Amino acid sequence: MGMGMGAAGGKWGRGRVKNPQPHWEWGQNPPIAAPRRFRCWGGAGGKGEAERGSGCGARPLTHCLQPGAMGGEQSLALPPGKGPHGVGCVDVMVGHTRQGLFLRLFYPCEPRVGAERPRWIPRYEYSQGLAQFRGRSPRWGAPLLHVAFGSCRVPVSWKGPFKPRSGGYPLVIFSHGLGAFRTLYSSICSELASWGFVVAALEHRDGSASATYFCTAESGQEEWIQHQRLPPGQKEFYFRNMQVHQRANECVRALRLFQAVRGGRPVPNVLHPDFDLSVLKDGVDLGKVAVMGHSFGGVTAVLALVKEPSFRCAVALDAWMFPLENTLYPEVPRPVLFINAEKFQTPESIAKMKRLSSRNSQTRIITVLGSVHHSQTDFAFLTGKLVRRIFNVGGTLDPHKGLDIISRAALAFLQRHLDLKEDFDRWEHLLDGIGDSVVPAAPPCRSNL
Template identity: 25%
Template structure:
């Protein structure tokens, strides 16, 4: 019997009972953190087969098929964000906003003719186009330059995201269950409209922010999973020099052209004017290139990270404006301005062809949205939550492996304290990084002090990449180099399921969809630990990167074999079930049911659900809790 069966009581013939682990029990356990198969995700085409020469991504486990569209439009308020320059030109500029929107797709997506009229449905490549430029960007980010290009081409050149481009938005409520409980047929069925809900459903909104080295596709599994459970997910590609390489497009003339931007004070290098597009590579600190490392004695480059956060928040505002237009029936206006169309560098020839924008009107909630981010994206999410006056539409936040460098652990200004529900999920590798864990704990405490529910937990056997597509595309590398022992797909399941449980508790607009399709593993009910474990803490030079795992063959070279052996021993009755809290999840901070009920009772019907700041035009970094230049 696995973790999910044990905490739900399925198949046990007995009541569900959770046991509080003793300090002795988890410190003495060095075994595999989970022995359960992940959700079934059948392949969908030849390129998705395990034997195909390139890496593939698993299909999504929710009851909806997933659609995706790529949008890049000129910013409504283009400007230079910071005075930081390279080669005499400003490098942090707001010119356009680029995003992927993942969403629940209508029945029939993937079969018959595509929205563009072609017989074959289009799917976006995981390595963003132009793929050579993206591979070169990753090579530069990794410090290997051209040496990394053959690696990415050999492994992910043909990898595609398992979401259908420009599919129609779903107009049905899903049946009960998901792929894990009912198989893939669940995606072809529809259920009855829940009592008191709208038909067709109005979906909740989620905004996702990537971390350092990320793009709008690197977290496609996270975003696609939430879309498969009924969320409209806006994954922003930040142009702040935190990604490996991103292409910024310009109109040939008029609004969005280089000439128009320069009239607004946005300067450009001569080569940008010649080719009509720009590339933004990862920006290293001029004075401390290793400012993100745990062992960096100088700490982070506060000026650079501060400016990057300013640009990120501005991009979130611009992205929300685009979403508002789509939701308010102005989708065609967005499509007319979209630069990701035929004839533009890095764009698909499909553009936004075939989308019926009338079906998008009033189809997702513009308020009560969730902000979710990984690493630097998690720090961005905290900055958003600390500015409710600027982002009143954001009602709760989720952080995956927060990078503490740009975030103050506690906010002294009462107007900027976190007053929203907060969920923090650590990888085990990041939990051992003291400053990060201290910040994550302090943020949860800050929210609870303002009477907002908060949880903080760690997923055992996981590393920083376990919350991105990299662990799914390169599982052997993740296990062999970073010594991750958790199954990559099971680690993804735990991140998604814990987040869905959190949203089901604190967000009324998500409850009906989550109750209809999600697996309730009661992850957030795990008992908090009395002390922080350190059984897999690496030495300082591997801090935050890898785990220190004994029994190299069993736990590092062949973790899959070890899991199968452990499951067999349980089936034979020769090994006891691990207790909740010591098998897959370590809980550090947990709000009780009474706290959640009190918060909802006091804040229901008040929009965001908290007291907004009074000055809508306040400086975003004033008292924000974000590290500012000294």
């Protein structure tokens, strides 16, 4: 997503592989175990589902770790959005094949007392996928993740009533990184939703997620899709380039879903037929659409600008630029905001970003000091000392401050390029790298890729 430090990272750091996959992407690790099949379940917290560690469950917000647990720190929890809107959330699955679409939707909602809170890791299978993708044995890695994060709830209202607004809300399509899935960026997605955006966080089916699934039409069974590592003998660039094109196409298909809803066409939600997507018909302004992503998702967002003219801009969080072919750089038609971590990017990756900025005066590159690659994920809020040591995900910047910088810079950029009538321009100084813990362009690269 970039999600972790792969076991093969040492090889890449010593320069044994030409044009390597970054060590933080875990791409060389084994795929998850053989697919498991269950009858499809919508995630409403039923007994059978709870036994499998899935669903959301009707519970108030809980901390992931108790004081003193997993490293002797205070209780850890995802932050609620700071904007004026409450945030609702629902999973949307369209179609019964791998060519369908799966996303988690964050949106402004009406307040509701005793609202259900969805689980951060929605299924135990995702813990298994994360463990094996990280190169850990699922026999102990998955239970460790489940103990650490299984009780964690996202501070949003599960299937909360959509809050209508005249003219609708702007739309952001969000693309996760390698080894992630739709829920691991809940903090930034819910933050944007709290400021008046509809955010569709995709779960890609190109083999880059640590785990994902679809529901078959014939039997209603879950078909789990394994994380796909680099095939033996295949060049890294060609494999990742194929994936990034599929990912960008999925971003476009997500937009098509909202266009279908807007056009009044029925769009059945396989997982939650009780959540009628037609409530979004007049709730999304399809003239104000952006695409956003982290790591592999960052370069996916850049490529999506080439594929779909309706995307008016992109926000790329610590983008992994390696998979994008050089011939496409002149074709990127819209501005991009690159928000980089201090201790990740390489000179080669920065050069590719600067190549885009030289062609579009509205493209911006900023760096958040004291941050690492994982600082732009939910793990920044949920990892105590022990988990940080095991998964090597720590930065020196307070994660709440980091989220403020990232979200406010993104909001200012989105206001500028989506022509929003908000007051996000109060944070425009961040786009020039002016402010505490933020600098323009990039500092001397410290990555050992």
